[in-house]
Amino acid sequence: MHASAVSEPLYQLPAEVKEFRKVARKIVHEELLPLEQAYLKSPEQAYGLQPITNLRAVFPPDVVRRLEKIARDTGLWYVMVPEAHGGMGLSLLAQIAIIEEFMYTAVPFPWVNVPNILYECRGAQAERFLKPVIEGKMIHCFAQTEPNAGSDPGGMMKTSAVWNGSQWVINGTKMWISGAAESDIILLQAVTDAEKRQRGGITMFVVQRNSPGVKIEEPGIPTWLSQKAAQYIIRFDDCKVGAEDVLGEVGNGFRLGQKWLTIHDRLLRGPYSLGKMQRALDMSIKWAKERVTFGRPISERQAIQWKLVDMHVDIMALRALTYEMAARADGGEDVRAQAALVKMVAAEWGTRCLDHAIQIHGAMGESSELPLTQFYRYLRHYQIGGGTNEIQRSLIARQLLKG
Numbered sequence: 517m518h519a520s521a522v523s524e525p526l527y528q529l530p531a532e533v534k535e536f537r538k539v540a541r542k543i544v545h546e547e548l549l550p551l552e553q554a555y556l557k558s559p560e561q562a563y564g565l566q567p568i569t570n571l572r573a574v575f576p577p578d579v580v581r582r583l584e585k586i587a588r589d590t591g592l593w594y595v596m597v598p599e600a601h602g603g604m605g606l607s608l609l610a611q612i613a614i615i616e617e618f619m620y621t622a623v624p625f626p627w628v629n630v631p632n633i634l635y636e637c638r639g640a641q642a643e644r645f646l647k648p649v650i651e652g653k654m655i656h657c658f659a660q661t662e663p664n665a666g667s668d669p670g671g672m673m674k675t676s677a678v679w680n681g682s683q684w685v686i687n688g689t690k691m692w693i694s695g696a697a698e699s700d701i702i703l704l705q706a707v708t709d710a711e712k713r714q715r716g717g718i719t720m721f722v723v724q725r726n727s728p729g730v731k732i733e734e735p736g737i738p739t740w741l742s743q744k745a746a747q748y749i750i751r752f753d754d755c756k757v758g759a760e761d762v763l764g765e766v767g768n769g770f771r772l773g774q775k776w777l778t779i780h781d782r783l784l785r786g787p788y789s790l791g792k793m794q795r796a797l798d799m800s801i802k803w804a805k806e807r808v809t810f811g812r813p814i815s816e817r818q819a820i821q822w823k824l825v826d827m828h829v830d831i832m833a834l835r836a837l838t839y840e841m842a843a844r845a846d847g848g849e850d851v852r853a854q855a856a857l858v859k860m861v862a863a864e865w866g867t868r869c870l871d872h873a874i875q876i877h878g879a880m881g882e883s884s885e886l887p888l889t890q891f892y893r894y895l896r897h898y899q900i901g902g903g904t905n906e907i908q909r910s911l912i913a914r915q916l917l918k919g
């Protein structure tokens with residue numbers, strides 16, 4: 517078990533949540549860490565939006581089945597799912613505290629990452645989309661970015677959906693879409709009113725990946741995140757979907773995209789970073805005590821001690837901030853700017869924390885025997901994916917200057 521000076525959160529979590537964290541921590545140590553070497557070295561390692569697809573890409577079915585069974589038996593599969601949909605009904609703060617545990621290892625645990633906007637499903641949509649996603653039978657991807665629309669999707673998005681009297685006809689190109697090739701449904705933003713654009717002119721569609729007129733370019737675009745390309749270009753060429761495939765209201769898709777981004781791509785980067793940072797610190801403390809140079813363990817050198825302290829401070833501060841913002845979200849506050857803050861520092865402090873850990877480990881820090889470089893790549897990516905740090909800063913500035 518990891519038991520470092522900073523493993524307990526600052527917040528008093530409900531006893532039930534502490535219990536789930538304990539279960540999650542036990543699974544990490546007994547089930548996932550023994551698989552880590554195989555995961556880190558697998559050429560099939562990819563980066564999609566669902567832990568389950570990343571797991572399935574690397575391990576044989578018996579290993580996946582075993583972990584899925586543990587996830588379902590413990591209830592942790594449903595960590596993000598409200599009670600009304602058969603889940604644990606946990607607060608966001610509780611979800612974050614548990615998910616942080618799973619981020620201690622590179623090996624994905626199959627908890628189901630249900631996009632919060634799918635709870636907007638109405639009538640038959642719940643059976644068609646939401647239920648299969650919750651059960652892991654349907655995998656989603658989120659398609660907002662385009663070749664010329666990254667930081668400014670509202671202003672620059674070109675993908676359009678035109679109503680022809682009986683159906684929506686979609687044309688355009690999406691780019692950098694994580695896990696698109698493994699997905700069954702695409703949560704797609706398209707312009708439905710070019711005048712209004714992000715103010716009522718963008719609509720969210722649930723498009724079946726195998727629909728006529730949808731082409732996913734394979735292989736995807738290689739990035740340094742994973743061994744196998746997992747970001748894709750999707751082309752829509754007169755792809756037709758029905759009125760029943762609109763998620764939420766026509767024209768409300770930009771708001772839905774922001775809702776998804778606030779929680780999934782911003783607030784959740786807090787625990788995603790924290791687990792990795794905590795592991796890096798625990799590993800660094802152990803290594804520094806064991807590694808001897810010039811007759812003394814390197815832990816006795818101030819140069820190393822200060823790096824450990826800086827990592828410790830970053831973890832403490834990020835955890836306090838993340839938990840605070842999650843609690844505010846649970847209390848019904850609009851946390852868009854706060855989520856931007858969490859994402860920005862999770863990315864920046866996470867990157868520098870992993871940089872210290874790699875340095876403390878010397879050559880071993882660079883090796884693929886350890887998860888450190890993989891963690892570093894992910895955390896560095898967080899400064900770009902889901903909105904760059906410059907964009908997060910401008911969101912925070914807007915909030916600061918508002919009144």
Ligand SMILES: Cc1cc2nc3c(=O)[nH]c(=O)nc-3n(C[C@H](O)[C@H](O)[C@H](O)COP(=O)(O)OP(=O)(O)OC[C@H]3O[C@@H](n4cnc5c(N)ncnc54)[C@H](O)[C@@H]3O)c2cc1C
Pocket residue numbers: 657658659660661664665666667668691692693694695739741747897900901902903904905906907910
């Ligand atoms: C690995 C990976 C996975 C991804 N997965 C997905 C996905 O699943 N779905 C999806 O929709 N997208 C995805 N993306 C796209 C990602 O969200 C965009 O790359 C990101 O929002 C930045 O857009 P851009 O690359 O077009 O950069 P640009 O918008 O071209 O920005 C270039 C640079 O200019 C800066 N900049 C831009 N505007 C301003 C400004 N106003 N003030 C100051 N600086 C500015 C940016 O911060 C950046 O440094 C993914 C990207 C990567 C790399």
